Structure formats: structure tokens, C-alpha cells
Amino acid sequence: MKWTKRVVKHVIEGLFTLSGGVTSLAILLIVVFLFKEGTGLFSSPVLERGYTLCVNAANPVECLDARQIKQLFDGEITEWQEVGGKEGEIVLFRFEEVFSLYGEEELGEEYALLPRRLEEIVAKTPGIIAFLPDEYLPAGEEIVKRLVAGNISPAQFFGGGEWQPTAGPAPRFGVLPLILGTLWVSLFAIFLALVPGLGVAVYLAELADDRTRQWLKPMIELLAGIPSVVYGFFGLVVLVPLIQRVFDLPVGESALAGSVVLAIMALPTIITIAEDAMRGAPRALREASLALGATHWQTIYRVVIPCASSGITAAAVLGIGRAVGETMAVLMVTGNAAVMPRSLFEPVRTIPATIAAELGEAPAGGTHYQALFLLGCILFAITLVINLSAEVIATRKQGKGLGV
Amino acid sequence: MNKKVKQAVAFTFFRLLGLLVVGILCWILGFIVYNGIGVINWEFLSSSPEEGMSAGGVFPAIVGTLWLIAGSIAVAFPVGVMSGIYIHEYLGNRWIVRVIRVMTNNLGGIPSIVFGLFGMALFVQAFGFGDSILAGAFTLGLLILPLIIRTTEEALKAIPDSYRAGSYALGAGKLETIFRVLLPVAMPNIITGLILSVGRVSGETAPILFTVAAYFLPKLPNGVFDQVMALPYHLYVIATSGTDIEASRPMAYGTALVLIIIVLLMNLLAAASRVYLGKKVKMD
Structure with a gap:
């Protein structure tokens, strides 16, 4: 009888000890979970997930940052020279526009021909910048070049003056x-x-x-x-x-x-x-x-x-x-x-x-x-x-x- | 100016401020009661929302809130009381106590929306509970944990050491002393804290937004893995985003009044338990 009593005593006191640390544990968990999810932001791309910006392969521009992308799509930058490219006007192309350029038949069954069509468009227009979903991205880099957009930086996040989390193509997270x-x-x-x-x-x-x-x-x-x-x-x-x-x-x-x-x-x-x-x-x-x-x-x-x-x-x-x-x-x-x-x-x-x-x-x-x-x-x-x-x-x- | 006159002016000012605070409280309560009292009847309390939540009642939301109260108390009460016992009876006055107390205070000071975020990340997603009573109860349980720990600690602190010494002198061990002597004496105060945390749980919205609350769900929950409606979230929904905000105003007043009544009731109960249970223990 005596040892069961002692076991029970130890179990209960163990429970007390565990409970004593529960608030500290909770704070620790809160910190871990919030920061784990939160800091993931800084390894996220500037662009909306699942999308890529493409230009004509002849365009020398390699990468753009979030502000440039926004100004570009807002029409504030209209010349490639302003972002370090050759002379020439920027032609914005959003993915949806492809449906007004081509009929359903030309896009093929289940949009099988869509990447090909997009490739044609990019090839035709030297000054184009196209915002395309990865799913329909034209294969190969000879004609269509993918731009490197980079990740969201802490400076953009903490110093940014605009909060537009659903803006496309690059959402703005300025706190x-x-x-x-x-x-x-x-x-x-x-x-x-x-x-x-x-x-x-x-x-x-x-x-x-x-x-x-x-x-x-x-x-x-x-x-x-x-x-x-x-x-x-x-x-x-x-x-x-x-x-x-x-x-x-x-x-x-x-x-x-x-x-x-x-x-x-x-x-x-x-x-x-x-x-x-x-x-x-x-x-x-x-x-x-x-x-x-x-x-x-x-x-x-x-x-x-x-x-x-x-x-x-x-x-x-x-x-x-x-x-x-x-x-x-x-x-x-x-x-x-x-x-x-x-x-x-x-x-x-x-x-x-x-x-x-x-x-x-x-x-x-x-x-x-x-x-x-x-x-x-x-x-x-x-x-x-x-x-x-x-x-x-x-x-x-x-x-x-x-x-x- | 004479210093007596100065004093009279200052004191009048303070009395007026006191009246102002009472006035604000009466204004808010009076406004809600005046507009809501006509809406509340048995049908309002016992039927589901109808016609885009502009008619019917709040029965599912009341049931949901009761589930959440029961769940969060079941989570937080045992752990909170044990934690309070451990801190006060076992740790005594060591440096670790200060650390734990700082942690407890900080947990109590964390904004409720952060609990909501955390609950969503841990209980809904990492543990895979989904949007459910279980996830909501754990989140709300964490929220009231500091309150319960603190009241338990305070209750134990209020017991004179002679009780402990007397118990030991009669040959009782530490656990026996805690369960037979200290807890029965401390219980009235602990229960007061518990009742106040029930009031808190029934009014919190931010922690349940992403862990349990359903926008509209006339059916009652079958178990702890179901979503439920809850009174505070229901009030938020019909006040800001119903299909017809003007038409659902009476429902909103009614829901707000039900919430106020719950809080009033809990405060009264807490006061009553302080008096009644306090007396009972002394007589024993």
C-alpha cells in the first residue's frame, strides 16, 4: 500500500511541476510559431506566388525590385532605359490579355497551346514585359527570358509606406x-x-x-x-x-x-x-x-x-x-x-x-x-x-x- | 486664491469625473438595454437566425458560447490551479518564482488577436484540429490561464501559515495539507476568479475568429471537432457584414444585450460567491 501512495504522490507533484512551467512554455511556443511563420516572409519572392515576369530574350534587363515592378505596372515607368535597359518603350502584358488576342481554338484543348502562343507574343514584341503564371510559362530561355525579382527584404517591410497585400503583380507589404x-x-x-x-x-x-x-x-x-x-x-x-x-x-x-x-x-x-x-x-x-x-x-x-x-x-x-x-x-x-x-x-x-x-x-x-x-x-x-x-x-x- | 477654495474646486472636479465614469457606463448599458430589451423573448433565445440573420434568434450562438466556456475552463482550470499551487506552495520565494511570475504577467498582457494567430498556427494547423471547438477551447484556455493562476496564488497567499503548521503538526504530509486544508479554504477565491474568467471567455472575439467561429451555422455541434457560432462573433457579423445591416440591427441589439447580461450575471455571481462561500468556510 505504501509504495502506491508514494507513486501517486510523485505523479501529482510531477503534474504540479509541469503546470508551473506552463505559462513559460506557452510564451515560448507563441514566440516560436509566430516568428517561424513571420520570418518566412523574408524568403518569399516579391512577386505573387506562382507567377513570373518575362521579357524578350534580347532585353538586357536581368532583374527588377519590388518598387520598380510596381511603378512599371502603374505606368510611372514607361521606358526600359529607366530600369537599366536599352532604349525603347515598355509594353505591359498581363496574362488575361492572351484571351482577347487568340480564340479558343487557337489555344488548343485544355490550353495546351497556350505556352506556345505566349512565346509568340513575347517574340513579336521586343519591349514587352509579361506577367505570366508558371503553369503556362513557355519552355526554354532562347526567346523568353525570365526576370529575377528577388525576395521581400526587411527594409521594404519595415520601411515601406504602402500596405497593399493583394495588389498585383507585386503585393506591397509596408508596415x-x-x-x-x-x-x-x-x-x-x-x-x-x-x-x-x-x-x-x-x-x-x-x-x-x-x-x-x-x-x-x-x-x-x-x-x-x-x-x-x-x-x-x-x-x-x-x-x-x-x-x-x-x-x-x-x-x-x-x-x-x-x-x-x-x-x-x-x-x-x-x-x-x-x-x-x-x-x-x-x-x-x-x-x-x-x-x-x-x-x-x-x-x-x-x-x-x-x-x-x-x-x-x-x-x-x-x-x-x-x-x-x-x-x-x-x-x-x-x-x-x-x-x-x-x-x-x-x-x-x-x-x-x-x-x-x-x-x-x-x-x-x-x-x-x-x-x-x-x-x-x-x-x-x-x-x-x-x-x-x-x-x-x-x-x-x-x-x-x-x-x- | 485661498487654499480652501482651491481644495473645494479640485474635489468638485474629482467628484464630477467620478460621475462622468458612472455616466459613461450607464450610457452604454442603458443604450443597449433600451434597444435590446424589446427584442429578447423566449423565441429569440431558442431559435436559429433566419432571413439573412435579420430575424429569428441566437440559439446556436448561445450553445456555441456555452461549449467554448466549458471547453476552455476544462483546459485552463486544472492546469491553472496546479500551477498556482506549485508556484506558491513548492517554489516559495526563489528567483525562479519571479521569472514565472513575469512570464505569467506577460502571457496575460499579450493581445487577444495574437492568441488567435497562435491558436490558428498551433492548434488548427500544426495539431490538425481544424476549425473546431477543440482548437477554440485551447486558445481561449491559454488566454484565461494567467487569470486563474494569479487568483489561485492570491488565494493561497491569503491563508495564514498557522493553517499549514497546524496541519503538519497533526502529521499530515504536504499533499494532504494542500488537498484537505489549503484548497478548501482557498476555493471561494479561486471560484471567484473562475467565474470572472467565464465572463471573459464569453465575450472574446479575436481569439475565436480563426480557430472556431462560424459565420452562419444553424445546426448544433455534434462533438468537439465541429465549428460553432459564438455570441461575440455573431454580434460582430451582424453589426458589420450581414446581408442587410439595417434590417438586422434589432438582432444586433438583442445579441449585445445577451452578452451584457452574461457579463453582469458573472460579475454578480463572483460577488455573491465571495460573500457566501467565504462565510461557509469560516463556519466549518
Whole structure:
């Protein structure tokens, strides 16, 4: 009997030990999976997968980068000389055009003759650049030359100002507008929430009697408990039309709407943490201040608030963290235009909203999919830095702001 | 200005801010309740969406959310409680505790959409669960794990060491002390945390977007490998992308109200359990 008991004891304690490491394991797995998928982006071709750019074999151009390809297909570059070729006009050719040049019979059964026809077209036009699916690529390199397009580089990704993940022939993955959009909306939200949040924290920590606190605290907890999709819905049907009317905008979905919703959502975080910090102010300091003849209010802003300054900073930082990661509410009210934020009254798009809106349409393992995972990595990194710094700030020596 | 006047001005300002926050809460709750109360009746709660989700009810979404709650609790509760016990009762105060605590806090701070991405990569694809209750439950389980670990730790921390010493003095081993003395005393607080995490799970949308939620699926799930509808995702769908957004507004108000009621109920339950179970343990 004794040894079974001992085995059971060891098994249970083993389970405890395993469980103790579960959060660390989860974080490790999250990092591994996000980065594995995300960094795959940098070994992905610039072009849409399964397609190749071809030119006439007589053309000396060997490779093009993503920006050149885009400008070329947008009609901003029209001369081969501009991309290092010979003199001559660029003739754009998209794969679909072949169907208007040749009838069904000429393409043969099951498009068997299609590669041959494409070859003819390329041979006929010296200045051509053709965007063709690999499936129907003409064989041989004597007449049709394949261009090397290269891979997506980190510089393009982190420094790029355009996010057009479904643009052809070369999708654009530039995260700057998304990062700036996220920071823009979140920082303004904290700007809105900070004064009311700290004010309520002062009220709760210093002024309210027990009975008031007893019903105010649960209300703030409730504010934190309301699902973000409900906030988003409320923003969509109340705030968005309100903002549109008050500021006379063409659309109410804007950075401002996102900031207001996020400010409301960040309030409970800020209030709770700042209140805890203010309560932590040593009683001796408080009484010393009162004994010197300071009023209650003077004591609050000369002693309690400086004393709680690290906790208050941590509250603001964690509020930003909450706002940066918020997905559904922002997705529903900001209008989601992937452009550089210029004002509060225009639609913007944040990183989480981008992931939520686009992941469903991105084929698993594709370039777009990898780009969204890399966005997830960025978001993860941002919130990690925010959480760690909040922790460092909060554990800083209390009373530093007083110079004690 | 006199310092007394200054104080009066400042304090009035803070009182007004307090009122402002209460006002915002009442505005949101009042708006949803006012618009949604007329929609909710037995039929709304017990039938499937009809006519492009502009009529009918939310029954499949309620069932789906219940599945997800049960699943994620089944995943997170045992692991979370054991983890809390290990951290507080076995590790004591070593440096490793700080590392684990930092990790737990960070896991709690990760945005929910990142959990969604991770759940999709690991559970849906690497483990091959597909879009299923199982994948969703694991993803949501990870999301609430830090909350459960933290409440367990706090609950154990609140128990005076004399309980432990008393138990050892009577000849009980460590495990017996944990299961017979510490857990029963800590349970009310742990259950409070559990109830709050139920509220959290029922409202989360981002983690289930790509792991379990179905756009429209009137049939109920047969097992853990099925997709389900869920209330928060259903609200998102009918608020933003239904076939006829104006016509489905009443449905959206109703769904939002159901969500709010669940959250309210969970908060009330948590408060009640704090009071009721707390008393019961003391009497024993």
C-alpha cells in the first residue's frame, strides 16, 4: 500500500511541476510559431506566388525590385532605359490579355497551346514585359527570358509606406502606416483617458467614503468586463454617427472614434492601478503633511501623487498596452484605411485590426499570411516591451518623485 | 486664491469625473438595454437566425458560447490551479518564482488577436484540429490561464501559515495539507476568479475568429471537432457584414444585450460567491 501512495504522490507533484512551467512554455511556443511563420516572409519572392515576369530574350534587363515592378505596372515607368535597359518603350502584358488576342481554338484543348502562343507574343514584341503564371510559362530561355525579382527584404517591410497585400503583380507589404496608425489611435486614447482616469483614482483613493466605494468599484469592474465587441458595436451605432455630425465629416469612421472607444476601455486599467498606487503612499508622510498645516488637497498633489508617481506611470503605460492590442472595437469604428495617419478625422488602420480583417482571406502559408504573422510578431514585441517596462517602473523605489 | 477654495474646486472636479465614469457606463448599458430589451423573448433565445440573420434568434450562438466556456475552463482550470499551487506552495520565494511570475504577467498582457494567430498556427494547423471547438477551447484556455493562476496564488497567499503548521503538526504530509486544508479554504477565491474568467471567455472575439467561429451555422455541434457560432462573433457579423445591416440591427441589439447580461450575471455571481462561500468556510 505504501509504495502506491508514494507513486501517486510523485505523479501529482510531477503534474504540479509541469503546470508551473506552463505559462513559460506557452510564451515560448507563441514566440516560436509566430516568428517561424513571420520570418518566412523574408524568403518569399516579391512577386505573387506562382507567377513570373518575362521579357524578350534580347532585353538586357536581368532583374527588377519590388518598387520598380510596381511603378512599371502603374505606368510611372514607361521606358526600359529607366530600369537599366536599352532604349525603347515598355509594353505591359498581363496574362488575361492572351484571351482577347487568340480564340479558343487557337489555344488548343485544355490550353495546351497556350505556352506556345505566349512565346509568340513575347517574340513579336521586343519591349514587352509579361506577367505570366508558371503553369503556362513557355519552355526554354532562347526567346523568353525570365526576370529575377528577388525576395521581400526587411527594409521594404519595415520601411515601406504602402500596405497593399493583394495588389498585383507585386503585393506591397509596408508596415509603417499600420504601426503609425496603431500608435496614433492608442496614444490619443490615453491622452483622453489619463485625466479622467487619474481623477477617479484620486476620488476613490482619497475622497470617497466606504459606501460610495462599495458601489463604484464594482461598476468600474463591470466597465472592464464588457466585451470589446460590445464596445465596438456601441461605437459603431452611437459614436460614429455622432462624430460625423459634430465635425461634419464625410464618414464618421475615424481615428477619433477609435480613440474615444479605446479611452473608455482603458479607463478601468488606469483607475485600478493608479488607485492602488495612491493607497500605497505611506501614512506617515501623509500625516506629516497634514500636521504642517497643508490642506487635504495640498497633501494629495504634493505628497500622495508624487509618492505614487511610479505606479501612476505604470498605469498609463499599461493603458497604452491595452489600447495597442485591442482588436474588435477598433476594427469596427476606425474605418480601416491603410494609409499614413494625417489627422484624427480620417480613417486609419491598426495592426490588430489588419490581422483580424485579413487573415481569413489570406491562404495559409502564402506571402500575405506570413506578412500577417510578422505583424503579430511586431504586436507581440510592442506589448512585451510595454509590459516589461510597466513592471520595471512599478517596482521602482516608491517615493522617488518626492526626492526622499 | 485661498487654499480652501482651491481644495473645494479640485474635489468638485474629482467628484464630477467620478460621475462622468458612472455616466459613461450607464450610457452604454442603458443604450443597449433600451434597444435590446424589446427584442429578447423566449423565441429569440431558442431559435436559429433566419432571413439573412435579420430575424429569428441566437440559439446556436448561445450553445456555441456555452461549449467554448466549458471547453476552455476544462483546459485552463486544472492546469491553472496546479500551477498556482506549485508556484506558491513548492517554489516559495526563489528567483525562479519571479521569472514565472513575469512570464505569467506577460502571457496575460499579450493581445487577444495574437492568441488567435497562435491558436490558428498551433492548434488548427500544426495539431490538425481544424476549425473546431477543440482548437477554440485551447486558445481561449491559454488566454484565461494567467487569470486563474494569479487568483489561485492570491488565494493561497491569503491563508495564514498557522493553517499549514497546524496541519503538519497533526502529521499530515504536504499533499494532504494542500488537498484537505489549503484548497478548501482557498476555493471561494479561486471560484471567484473562475467565474470572472467565464465572463471573459464569453465575450472574446479575436481569439475565436480563426480557430472556431462560424459565420452562419444553424445546426448544433455534434462533438468537439465541429465549428460553432459564438455570441461575440455573431454580434460582430451582424453589426458589420450581414446581408442587410439595417434590417438586422434589432438582432444586433438583442445579441449585445445577451452578452451584457452574461457579463453582469458573472460579475454578480463572483460577488455573491465571495460573500457566501467565504462565510461557509469560516463556519466549518
